[in-house]
Amino acid sequence: MFKIAKIAYRNLLRYTRRTLLTSVLVTIGIVAVLVFIAVAGSFKQLMVGQITDSMLGHLQIHRKGYVASIDNSPLNLNLNPKQVKKVENILEQQPEITSYSMRLKFGGMLSNFSETANIRLNGINPVQELKTVPLLQQRVSTGNGKSTNPPTLKQGEIWVPENLAKGMKLKVGDQVVLVATNQDGSVNGSSLVISGIVGSMTGPGGRDGYLNLKDAYQLLRIKGNEVNEIALRLNNFDKLETSFEVLKQKLSEIKNKKDKPIFEVHTWQKLSPFSNIAKIIDLLTIFVKIILIAIVLVSIMNVMLMAVYERIKEIGTIAAIGTTPRKIWSLFLMEGLFLGIFGAVTGSLISLAIIQYLNWQQLTFSFGRQDALVLSPVIAMSEIIGTALIVIVISTLASLQPAVKASRLEPVEALRHF
Amino acid sequence: MGLLTTRNLSKNYQMGDVSIAALSEVNLEIEKGTFVSVIGPSGSGKSTLLNLIGCLDQPSSGSIQMAHQEISKLDSRQRAKFRGEHLGFVFQHFNLIPVLTVYENVEYPLLMVKAGNNQYQRERILALLDAVGVLEQQAKYPHQISGGQMQRVAVARALVTQPELVIADEPTANLDHDTAYKIINLMKTMKDKSETTFIFSTHDPKIIGEAEIIYTLEDGTIKNQEDRRNHV
Numbered sequence: 001m002f003k004i005a006k007i008a009y010r011n012l013l014r015y016t017r018r019t020l021l022t023s024v025l026v027t028i029g030i031v032a033v034l035v036f037i038a039v040a041g042s043f044k045q046l047m048v049g050q051i052t053d054s055m056l057g058h059l060q061i062h063r064k065g066y067v068a069s070i071d072n073s074p075l076n077l078n079l080n081p082k083q084v085k086k087v088e089n090i091l092e093q094q095p096e097i098t099s100y101s102m103r104l105k106f107g108g109m110l111s112n113f114s115e116t117a118n119i120r121l122n123g124i125n126p127v128q129e130l131k132t133v134p135l136l137q138q139r140v141s142t143g144n145g146k147s148t149n150p151p152t153l154k155q156g157e158i159w160v161p162e163n164l165a166k167g168m169k170l171k172v173g174d175q176v177v178l179v180a181t182n183q184d185g186s187v188n189g190s191s192l193v194i195s196g197i198v199g200s201m202t203g204p205g206g207r208d209g210y211l212n213l214k215d216a217y218q219l220l221r222i223k224g225n226e227v228n229e230i231a232l233r234l235n236n237f238d239k240l241e242t243s244f245e246v247l248k249q250k251l252s253e254i255k256n257k258k259d260k261p262i263f264e265v266h267t268w269q270k271l272s273p274f275s276n277i278a279k280i281i282d283l284l285t286i287f288v289k290i291i292l293i294a295i296v297l298v299s300i301m302n303v304m305l306m307a308v309y310e311r312i313k314e315i316g317t318i319a320a321i322g323t324t325p326r327k328i329w330s331l332f333l334m335e336g337l338f339l340g341i342f343g344a345v346t347g348s349l350i351s352l353a354i355i356q357y358l359n360w361q362q363l364t365f366s367f368g369r370q371d372a373l374v375l376s377p378v379i380a381m382s383e384i385i386g387t388a389l390i391v392i393v394i395s396t397l398a399s400l401q402p403a404v405k406a407s408r409l410e411p412v413e414a415l416r417h418f
Numbered sequence: 419m420g421l422l423t424t425r426n427l428s429k430n431y432q433m434g435d436v437s438i439a440a441l442s443e444v445n446l447e448i449e450k451g452t453f454v455s456v457i458g459p460s461g462s463g464k465s466t467l468l469n470l471i472g473c474l475d476q477p478s479s480g481s482i483q484m485a486h487q488e489i490s491k492l493d494s495r496q497r498a499k500f501r502g503e504h505l506g507f508v509f510q511h512f513n514l515i516p517v518l519t520v521y522e523n524v525e526y527p528l529l530m531v532k533a534g535n536n537q538y539q540r541e542r543i544l545a546l547l548d549a550v551g552v553l554e555q556q557a558k559y560p561h562q563i564s565g566g567q568m569q570r571v572a573v574a575r576a577l578v579t580q581p582e583l584v585i586a587d588e589p590t591a592n593l594d595h596d597t598a599y600k601i602i603n604l605m606k607t608m609k610d611k612s613e614t615t616f617i618f619s620t621h622d623p624k625i626i627g628e629a630e631i632i633y634t635l636e637d638g639t640i641k642n643q644e645d646r647r648n649h650v
Contacts, residue, residue: 003529010517317513320474321575322502322530324495410494412475415509 004327008334011307022303023343026391029292030347031354033387036288038355038377040281043365046373047274054135055201056268057101057231058240059247061087064264066228067271073107073120074228075183081224083254083262090250096234096243101125101132103229104216108180110160110209112168119164120208121178123216123227126153132233139199143172157195159210165197172197178211182221190219240267289387293394296343300336300398307335308402315406316414325407332403333396340395344388355379421450421582421615422471427480427490429466429638440466441638443480448631450582452647453609454617455629463638464619465587471617472505472585473497485582502531506576506614508586508605512568514560514575521547521556524574531579546574549611550604566597570604577608584609586618590625602628 012019052058062070066077079087084102091100104123109116122129130137130150140151140159153159158178160170170176172194179189192211200207217223234243244267251263269275308315315328323331355377363375429441441463448454456464469475470482473489474497482490485504492500501507506527514523524543547553550570555563563571569589576584586605590598602618602625609616620626634642 003526007515007517014517313511313513314515317509318515318526319498320472320501320507320509320513321527322498322579324498324502324530326495327530410475412469415474415513 001330004331005334008331009338011311011331011335012338015307018303018306019339022299022339023346025299026296026339026343026395027347027350029295030344030387030391031351033288033292034348034351034379034384035354035358035377037285037383037387038351038379039358039375040285041379042375042377044278044281046376048268048278050135050201050373051272051274052133052237052268054133054139055206056271057132058234058237059232059244059265059267060271061230061232061247061251061263061265062228064261067264067266073105075106075220078104078183078222078226078228079230079263080226084225084227084230086254087230087251087263090247091230091232094243094247094250096236096239096246098233098235099128099131100230100232101128102213102225102227103129103231104213104220104222104227105208105229106180106216106220108178108219110164110168111177111179112170112174113177115168117164117168119161119178121180121216122208122210123213124153124210125213126150126210129210129231132231136198139201140196141172141199142196151196153195153210153212155212155214156192157212158192158215159196159198160194161198161207161209162200163207164209165194170194170197178219180219184221186221188219188221190215289390292387293390296340296391296394297398300339300395301401303339304332304336304399304402305405308332308406311406312409312414312417315409316411316417319409319411320415328409329403329407332406333399336399336403337392337396340392343395344391347391348384348388351379351384420447421484422446422448423483424471425481425483427467427470427482428478429463429470429475430478439638441470441477444638444640446633446640446643448583448615448617450615451609451613452615453606453628453630454615455626455632456617456619456635457621457626457632458619458635458641462635464635466638467635468585468587468617468619471583472507473501502527502579504582506579506581506584508569508572508576508584508589508618510588510591512560512565512572512592514568514571516560519557519559520552520563520571523560523571524578527575527579543574543578546578547571549608550574565593566600569593569597569601573601573604573608577612577614580612581614583615583617586616588619588621590620590622595622595624598622598625 063077063079091097101124107118107120110119137150142151158176165171174194175191176194177189177191179187181187192215198210234240244265248265251265252261254262256262319328358375358377364372365375366373424444424446427441427444428439430437430439444467456467458464470477473492477490481488489500515526518526521543524546525539528539544553547556550573552567552570555567560568590601593601605616606628608614626632630647632644632646633640
């Protein structure tokens with residue numbers, strides 16, 4: 001078999017230009033796929049990170065039916081203090097949950113004494129919130145650019161969304177009046193000082209303002225520890241689905257008087273439209289891989305068929321001197337295999353170099369209202385090995401038909417060929 | 419002692435609706451260790467006969483007995499194995515494998531039949547290369563040596579597995595007269611050394627003169643058989 005491999009290798013070297021062209025084609029295909037996977041993966045990871053770490057958290061718990069009417073920010077679907085306590089007890093027992101943040105989301109009117117605008121607000125405990133969505137800190141400007149220290153959100157302070165601040169010409173230190181409708185339908189107002197401007201983000205909650213949870217209770221005249229959203233952060237994002245299932249199971253055990261679950265839990269994918277973009281990226285990756293398979297299949301099959309037609313007499317000779325059809329078959333299969341291996345190895349190395357170069361270049365991009373996002377393409381070893389294996393397997397499969405053709409040639413016919 | 423026997427060996431080719439008889443009812447018996455020539459005009463069936471004897475083709479009817487086997491009934495894999503173990507070939511166009519060196523070309527059939535240990539094989543290959551006079555060319559590729567040298571390598575390749583029969587279809591047709599004569603003499607010398615039977619086809623009268631037994635073919639049948647062992 002070693003001899004067959006040696007002949008296969010030398011046959012490839014015999015037609016250097018053709019071998020190089022085919023290998024270059026396979027290499028380009030691999031480079032395109034791996035670089036695409038790395039860049040698209042980086043973009044996806046970055047965006048998912050931004051969404052989960054600065055707004056949504058990894059998982060969210062609500063009262064059953066809240067998410068269906070989330071656009072109204074209904075206050076009648078708040079979790080009462082007893083229910084909050086039950087959830088807290090469960091969360092404290094889950095080692096995979098590193099932190100959670102209680103939120104009271106509601107809508108209101110913001111006035112700078114000359115203009116009034118609608119605003120969606122999150123009543124939060126800033127310490128809990130910044131532990132659960134640590135990138136929120138980067139979005140909050142406290143007057144001297146983006147803050148490096150955790151921004152404060154003491155009682156009497158408010159973080160106003162960037163677009164609203166621009167529209168109403170608000171800045172840090174300005175006083176505003178917040179008016180909101182309570183659960184019973186009455187209206188209440190509070191005077192607050194702006195302590196931060198929150199940068200906008202694409203997606204739900206990306207244009208929300210923040211105030212201290214105690215201020216929210218005061219404004220909405222809520223006496224107990226009521227919230228309508230609990231955002232969770234996991235210590236291992238890769239175990240999102242497992243953690244989700246565990247939590248879902250635990251929460252479903254708590255039922256109301258009608259024996260129906262009180263709570264609902266959702267992963268970030270269910271809450272953000274970006275999950276669809278992430279799915280499209282995954283789908284595109286599959287399509288790019290299919291295109292690669294087609295390139296490899298067509299180019300290798302073409303070159304191997306040419307090799308068979310050009311070497312018919314040689315096939316006749318080796319058959320005449322005792323090479324079995326199986327060994328002839330192996331010879332051509334190995335030529336395809338070597339082309340695949342060469343293309344896969346070269347392509348993988350070039351891809352790694354390009355990915356390294358892109359990282360070194362620190363390319364930035366904008367997404368929605370987010371600017372200067374730094375692209376940090378990375379590729380998993382499993383992805384490189386997987387793609388290389390696809391190419392090698394397809395190269396071998398593409399050689400199968402030419403190899404069968406060569407092995408079935410009658411020696412007497414092949415020897416007559418000119 | 420009979421090495422190869424054919425009985426009523428026929429080969430027909432189908433050309434559309436017409437069946438053309440390339441070989442008809444050929445009966446011959448080749449003895450071990452003889453130097454046999456098959457002669458005849460173009461289209462007389464020389465190559466067809468050698469192809470059938472060489473297990474490269476299958477007869478339309480008749481039988482070929484060799485090495486206690488009916489070789490006309492073997493399937494393609496069995497024929498390949500039989501060729502590797504019992505037969506050697508020398509071709510008109512030398513047919514060396516271009517990507518292998520002279521040494522590797524001679525080694526190739528041995529690897530196909532998995533014979534002997536490596537050291538023995540190596541010694542045998544070198545001895546054969548020496549015997550055919552191309553030992554110094556062993557590291558060269560076929561395109562780096564002359565036509566005569568290529569045919570010498572082909573003779574060594576044909577003999578390396580110690581076959582019982584070497585078949586050479588017009589082995590000198592692509593060589594100048596002197597080289598052709600040298601090749602035939604080389605084949606004859608190797609025949610004497612190894613007691614391998616050689617059967618070759620040719621048009622060259624001087625080369626025909628070197629054969630011990632001559633079969634003359636005409637229109638697919640044997641017209642004459644001449645045993646010249648007492649003259650050669």
